[in-house]
Structure formats: structure tokens, C-alpha cells
Amino acid sequence: MKLDLSPEYEAFRQDVNRVLTENAHLAPGPEDRGMKHPKRLAWQKFLIDQGLTARTIPKEYGGYGAEPDLLKSRIIAEEFARTGIARPMGGQGISMLVPTLLELGTPEQKAAYIRPTLYGEMIWCQGYSEPGAGSDLAALRTSAVEDGDDFVINGQKIWTSTAKQADMIFCLVRTDPNAKKHEGISYILFSMETPGIEVRPLVDMTENANFNEVFFTDVRVPKSGIVFEKNKGWQVANATLTHERGMLGDPNATKARFLELVEMMKAETLNGERLIDNPLLRDRLLKLQGEVYAMQANGLRVTTASLQKQSAGLAGLIVKLQGCELNHQIAGLAIDALGELGILYGEGDHLRADGSWQWRYMYDLGLIIGGGTAQIQKNIISERGLGMPREPKPAKE
Amino acid sequence: MEFALSEDQRLLQDSVNGFLKDAAPLDVIRKIADGDAAAADGLAGGIAEMGLAGLHVPEATGGSGLGLLEACLVQEALGYAVAPSGFMAATVASHVLAQAGSEYAGGIASGDVVFGLALTELASRRDGAGVTAAGGKLTGKSLLADVPAGATHLLVADTSGALHVVDDWAAAPMRTIDRTRIFYEVTFAGQKDLAKSDDKDNALAVARLLVAADTLGAAQAMLDKAVEYAKERKQFGRVIGSFQAVKHLCAEMAAKIEPARALVWHAAYSMDTGDPEALVMANLAKAHLAEVGTFVAKISTEVHGGMGFTDLVGLHYWFKRIGVNRQLFGSPEQVRQTAAELQGFVAA
Numbered sequence: 069m070k071l072d073l074s075p076e077y078e079a080f081r082q083d084v085n086r087v088l089t090e091n092a093h094l095a096p097g098p099e100d101r102g103m104k105h106p107k108r109l110a111w112q113k114f115l116i117d118q119g120l121t122a123r124t125i126p127k128e129y130g131g132y133g134a135e136p137d138l139l140k141s142r143i144i145a146e147e148f149a150r151t152g153i154a155r156p157m158g159g160q161g162i163s164m165l166v167p168t169l170l171e172l173g174t175p176e177q178k179a180a181y182i183r184p185t186l187y188g189e190m191i192w193c194q195g196y197s198e199p200g201a202g203s204d205l206a207a208l209r210t211s212a213v214e215d216g217d218d219f220v221i222n223g224q225k226i227w228t229s230t231a232k233q234a235d236m237i238f239c240l241v242r243t244d245p246n247a248k249k250h251e252g253i254s255y256i257l258f259s260m261e262t263p264g265i266e267v268r269p270l271v272d273m274t275e276n277a278n279f280n281e282v283f284f285t286d287v288r289v290p291k292s293g294i295v296f297e298k299n300k301g302w303q304v305a306n307a308t309l310t311h312e313r314g315m316l317g318d319p320n321a322t323k324a325r326f327l328e329l330v331e332m333m334k335a336e337t338l339n340g341e342r343l344i345d346n347p348l349l350r351d352r353l354l355k356l357q358g359e360v361y362a363m364q365a366n367g368l369r370v371t372t373a374s375l376q377k378q379s380a381g382l383a384g385l386i387v388k389l390q391g392c393e394l395n396h397q398i399a400g401l402a403i404d405a406l407g408e409l410g411i412l413y414g415e416g417d418h419l420r421a422d423g424s425w426q427w428r429y430m431y432d433l434g435l436i437i438g439g440g441t442a443q444i445q446k447n448i449i450s451e452r453g454l455g456m457p458r459e460p461k462p463a464k465e
Numbered sequence: 466m467e468f469a470l471s472e473d474q475r476l477l478q479d480s481v482n483g484f485l486k487d488a489a490p491l492d493v494i495r496k497i498a499d500g501d502a503a504a505a506d507g508l509a510g511g512i513a514e515m516g517l518a519g520l521h522v523p524e525a526t527g528g529s530g531l532g533l534l535e536a537c538l539v540q541e542a543l544g545y546a547v548a549p550s551g552f553m554a555a556t557v558a559s560h561v562l563a564q565a566g567s568e569y570a571g572g573i574a575s576g577d578v579v580f581g582l583a584l585t586e587l588a589s590r591r592d593g594a595g596v597t598a599a600g601g602k603l604t605g606k607s608l609l610a611d612v613p614a615g616a617t618h619l620l621v622a623d624t625s626g627a628l629h630v631v632d633d634w635a636a637a638p639m640r641t642i643d644r645t646r647i648f649y650e651v652t653f654a655g656q657k658d659l660a661k662s663d664d665k666d667n668a669l670a671v672a673r674l675l676v677a678a679d680t681l682g683a684a685q686a687m688l689d690k691a692v693e694y695a696k697e698r699k700q701f702g703r704v705i706g707s708f709q710a711v712k713h714l715c716a717e718m719a720a721k722i723e724p725a726r727a728l729v730w731h732a733a734y735s736m737d738t739g740d741p742e743a744l745v746m747a748n749l750a751k752a753h754l755a756e757v758g759t760f761v762a763k764i765s766t767e768v769h770g771g772m773g774f775t776d777l778v779g780l781h782y783w784f785k786r787i788g789v790n791r792q793l794f795g796s797p798e799q800v801r802q803t804a805a806e807l808q809g810f811v812a813a
Contacts, residue, residue, distance in 0.1 A: 459707055
């Protein structure tokens with residue numbers, strides 16, 4: 069056990085903090101709307117040049133080219149959180165497609181796509197889920213039929229974030245309808261400007277269209293878009309899903325939300341009494357604090373395991389399930405503590421924190437379901453973590 | 466940065482677990498619960514031989530000089546085995562007395578002095594009990610005292626929260642749900658006050674942290690037993706562990722236990738390194754483990770079905786260990802109140 073940093077890393081932390089605070093005026097704000105706003109693109113380029121994002125991606129593909137060092141990556145993430153300065157671009161292209169291409173892409177694919185994606189010039193969306201293929205993703209039916217040098221794609225995707233803005237899609241399609249369900253799938257890249265693609269916004273309970281439905285009608289795309297090999301798309305997809313699960317349930321973000329809740333309960337009054345002075349609300353707050361501290365300590369354990377190139381075992385498997393549930397409960401307590409005013413939303417004079425607690429309460433429920441539902445997580449924990457048997461498959465009809 | 470047990474810490478864990486596996490199997494625990502003095506003495510003697518009493522006594526006074534993190538690993542192992550022992554009392558006493566610069570710490574390490582704890586007044590003052598200190602003498606009553614066999618001294622909290630040491634008292638057993646551990650009503654009639662400390666926040670935090678570690682061990686044992694049972698028990702032609710209804714219960718237990726383990730380690734490490742949040746974390750660990758433990762105790766029993774309710778598999782010893790720990794040194798609500806006060810969340 070040793071939780072403080074060595075002098076080398078402490079110096080690195082100070083450097084990162086200095087670069088961020090000295091250049092904070094370059095960072096885009098909420099008023100700089102649009103994913104490709106010039107200020108956003110310039111900030112992204114600055115952060116890559118400084119090694120504060122795309123840090124370990126080779127220089128030849130547009131990255132910073134540093135040796136992998138998880139502790140440094142962690143320090144960078146912490147300094148962005150501490151200073152509150154605009155983070156580097158994320159999104160499914162950068163966080164999921166780029167690692168996949170680095171591992172499995174052809175030299176042509178790497179050269180064509182990684183650099184513009186990192187620089188925010190090429191936006192991607194992910195075509196995985198379908199109306200009939202959610203938790204059972206491998207049941208997907210969107211078909212891709214070979215025709216000369218092309219595939220012709222027909223079908224429908226759902227839960228597609230940023231489909232409206234996307235230049236490109238990485239998509240799972242069925243290329244062999246006669247193979248077993250995991251063995252007839254391919255992972256393919258193509259342009260969202262290809263004729264035959266229709267995007268319809270999917271409005272969710274937060275009143276926003278965070279997701280879309282995407283329809284494909286005779287969409288003709290080149291075969292060269294296949295990543296790895298035809299009918300090997302399931303392995304490729306599993307490589308990216310690992311990256312997504314790592315993104316959900318960050319304990320530092322949870323702690324920041326908890327501290328916001330504490331400040332709100334100290335500042336806000338009800339019938340002349342601070343919310344935190346209500347013993348029932350305070351007890352609920354302290355109960356959540358125990359969980360928040362536990363998840364934070366668990367996060368230290370998971371990070372240590374990665375640093376030592378070991379599996380974190382159960383401590384890693386439970387992060388998505390527990391972390392998303394805890395975020396949801398923090399938002400739930402904030403709403404209860406606000407009492408009647410907790411129901412306000414959108415705009416208005418008496419709105420607290422821009423209505424963000426209600427927004428989080430709904431959005432976090434979406435995250436409990438998305439990226440592998442809580443029930444799927446429990447299957448994974450019991451089967452991979454506790455060695456319990458899989459549910460037997462029903463006999464074929 | 467490294468948040469993991471060291472090689473030495475893992476060896477300590479393995480050696481205590483290994484010892485208890487042989488020395489405190491379920492049939493020995495049953496004998497102790499049934500009042501078999503020879504079985505209780507045998508286990509206590511074995512634990513004494515391991516030299517655990519002096520684990521947290523400074524090296525300068527003859528102890529091992531190890532921290533509360535190591536003490537928590539030992540207490541977790543004791544909870545896993547539902548083994549009664551004087552380890553918690555020895556550790557709390559050596560922590561408080563070493564900080565107060567008392568000469569007793571050395572006696573704890575050599576085994577010449579065996580401490581018990583009568584600290585209930587720190588958490589719960591009651592009608593019909595209460596201890597007053599005046600003119601160098603203690604009078605009154607303390608409830609649910611932890612008095613190991615062969616205890617020579619007691620660390621006593623008076624009703625104002627000050628701590629004292631006595632070497633004489635009258636004790637009457639108090640029957641609880643947990644028959645493996647005996648708690649006492651202790652009475653003082655003007656016994657001489659041998660040493661004092663005012664560090665009640667620390668004393669309570671250490672006691673609560675060790676209870677949290679004990680519950681962690683007991684909860685891990687209940688999860689292990691549930692998983693093992695679910696892999697063997699067959700109904701409807703298949704092992705019940707293949708039903709999602711059962712698997713998900715086991716996953717929920719594991720999902721709560723893993724972060725709770727990290728919290729106990731982190732709180733103990735913070736106490737050892739003097740982190741400004743150490744007392745808050747120790748109290749949060751106690752309250753959180755009380756909740757996680759209670760959940761696991763209920764759910765593991767349900768996974769065992771009717772067998773969990775019987776005396777045949779003995780699962781109830783762990784259920785009761787966790788139930789007693791939940792209330793000891795304060796219920797979760799009381800402990801969270803302490804944590805709130807320590808953070809200035811409670812208006813003066």
C-alpha cells in the first residue's frame with residue numbers, strides 16, 4: 069500500500085496542471101456549439117501536441133507516440149477533472165474504433181481513418197444494436213450480400229448515438245445467414261453519405277434525441293471496408309465492447325457528483341432549515357458516502373491491477389453494475405432532498421442546478437441499461453467471477 | 466501508487482487463515498457455542514501461540530509494530546471462521562495505550578496482560594448502566610463488555626467518554642443471539658483507576674474498523690458457502706446455480722462485498738498513515754459493512770433454501786456474527802451520525 073506519487077509522477081502532475089491552466093483560454097465552452105466548431109478542433113490538436121490525449125497512439129497515425137503508462141494517463145484524467153477544463157474529444161470513433169483499428173485494421177484502414185478521427189475531423193457512429201438484437205447482440209439480422217466488389221446492405225440499427233453528425237459508421241452486418249449466429253457476422257466501415265441510409269432521431273425520456281434509428285435500403289458499400297476478416301466480426305466487436313465497459317462507472321466522476329450533492333444540501337434550505345440538517349436526509353447522504361468511498365477504493369484496486377498487468381478479477385467485473393446504480397441513487401437523493409422543487413426541469417426561475425439532477429436521474433437509468441444491462445452484468449459476474457454455470461440453452465424448436 | 470496487499474501482508478493472511486481452517490472448523494465452533502470450555506481454551510491457546518495479541522504493539526515495547534491494516538486482515542480471517550478471540554480487545558487496547566504512552570502495551574505483547582473492552586458508554590448510554598470516575602476510582606456498570614478468557618485488565622469508557630484502565634471488576638454474562646462469543650455486564654464498585662486517555666474518537670474508530678473487518682470476513686464466508694451450495698444442490702434436474710434467479714443473488718452479494726473490502730483496506734491504511742479523513746473512513750467502513758453484511762447474511766441464507774434455516778449446516782453462526790457486529794459499538798444510524806459530526810455536517 070502506497071497511495072502517494074513518486075517525485076517523477078508528482079512533477080508530471082504539476083506539468084500537466086500548468087499546461088492546462090496556462091492555456092485554459094484556448095478551451096472551447098458550451099457556447100461553441102457543433103462537434104466540428106473550429107475552437108474544438110484547435111483545442112483537440114493542442115491537446116494531442118501536448119501529449120494530453122491520443123497519448124500512446126503512434127506518431128505515424130497522428131498520435132503523440134508516448135510509451136503506455138497507465139499512471140500518467142490517470143494523472144491526466146484527474147487533472148482535467150480537478151481543473152474543470154474542457155476534456156479532449158471522446159465519442160465512439162476515438163474511444164472504440166481507433167483501438168480496434170490499431171489492433172486489427174489493415175495498413176490502408178489505419179492510414180485513412182485514425183488521424184482524422186483523432187483530430188475530430190471525422191465523426192463516427194456505431195451500428196451494433198437492432199430492434200431484435202439488444203442483449204442478444206449476435207442475433208442481429210441486418211444483411212450484407214456480396215455483389216462484385218461491393219456489399220449491398222439492408223436492415224435497421226437502433227440506439228445509434230451521433231448518427232446525424234457522423235461521417236462514417238462502424239457496423240455489424242450478417243454476411244453468412246447459414247452459419248451459426250456468432251460465425252456469420254462481419255465488422256464493416258462505410259460512409260454515412262452512401263445513398264439508401266435514413267437517420268431518424270429517437271427522442272428519449274430526457275426529452276433529448278441522444279440516440280437515433282438508422283435504416284439501410286440497398287446501401288452499396290465497398291468490400292474493402294471489412295475489418296479483420298469476413299465472418300469474423302464477432303471477435304472484432306468483442307474487442308471494442310471491452311473498451312466501452314471501461315468507460316462506464318468511473319468512480320472519480322461519481323465522487324465529484326457526490327460532493328456536488330453535499331454542497332447543494334448545505335446551501336439549499338427548506339422551511340428555514342438547511343437540507344443537510346434534516347437527520348433523515350443526512351443519514352441517506354452518509355449511507356451513499358460509504359458506497360462512494362467504497363467504489364473509489366475499489367477503483368484504486370482496479371488501477372493497481374492494471375499497472376501490474378494483472379486481472380482485477382471480481383473488483384473489475386462489478387464496476388459497471390455498482391457504479392451506474394450508485395450514480396442513479398445520488399441523483400435520486402438530490403431530487404428527494406429538493407422536495408417539491410425537485411420536479412422542475414428545462415427552464416424557469418426556481419430551477420436548481422439547471423435541472424441537472426432530474427436529467428441525471430433519467431440519463432443514469434439509461435446507462436444502467438445501456439452497454440450491457442444490469443442483468444447481463446450479473447450473468448457476467450456470476451459466470452466469470454464466481455464460476456457458476458451458464459443457463460442451459462433451450463432445446464431447438 | 467500501489468493499492469494492493471504486500472507479500473508480507475498476504476503471508477500473514479494465509480498463515481492466519483490456514484491456522485483457523487485447522488483449529489476452528491465448524492465442529493469446534495459448535496462445541497464452543499455449546500459451552501465446551503476445553504474447546505474454547507484450545508482455540509484461545511492456539512491464537513495466543515501465534516503471537517497475534519502483540520501485532521499492533523510498537524516494536525520498541527516488544528510488539529510486532531504492525532498497523533491496523535494488518536490487524537484488519539487478521540480480524541477478517543477470524544470473522545471468516547466465526548472464531549471467538551481476544552484479538553479485537555488486544556488491538557484496541559494497544560492502539561489507545563500506545564498512543565497514551567502507557568506501559569501496558571509491552572505486557573499485551575508478552576502475554577502477561579490480557580485486555581478486555583468495556584466501551585459501550587462511548588456509543589450508547591442507557592438507563593440502568595453508566596460509569597463514573599471520581600477521585601481515582603470507578604463506579605457503575607458497563608454493558609456488553611468484550612472480556613476474553615483470562616483477562617487481567619479492562620479498558621473502560623466512563624459516561625463522559627474518558628478512558629480508564631482497571632484490573633478488577635465483577636462480570637455477569639449477557640446472553641445474545643451469538644453463542645460463540647460471550648459478552649458481559651461488568652460492575653465497578655470503587656476500583657482503582659490505573660491509567661487514563663481522552664482519545665475516545667480514536668478508540669471508537671479503531672473498534673468500529675475492526676468490527677467492519679470481522680463482518681467482511683463473515684460475509685465473504687457466507688458468499689463462498691452460497692456459491693458452493695448452489696453448484697451442488699439440484700432441483701428440476703439441474704444445479705440451482707444455473708438458474709439466473711440464484712446466480713443473480715450471488716452476483717449481487719459479490720458486487721457489494723468487493724468494494725466493501727477495498728473500503729476496509731483504505732480506511733485502515735488511512736488510520737495507519739494519519740490521513741485527515743481517517744476517522745471518517747473508519748466510521749463509514751463500520752456503517753457500510755453493517756449494511757453489506759446484513760444483505761449478504763439474508764441472501765446467502767435464502768440461496769441455501771430451507772437448509773440455511775436449520776442448525777444442520779451451521780450457516781446461522783455467520784448470520785448471527787454479522788447481526789451482532791451490526792449493533793456493536795453503535796447501529797449503522799449511530800455510526801453515520803458520528804461520521805457526519807466528524808465532517809461538520811451537523812449544526813452545532
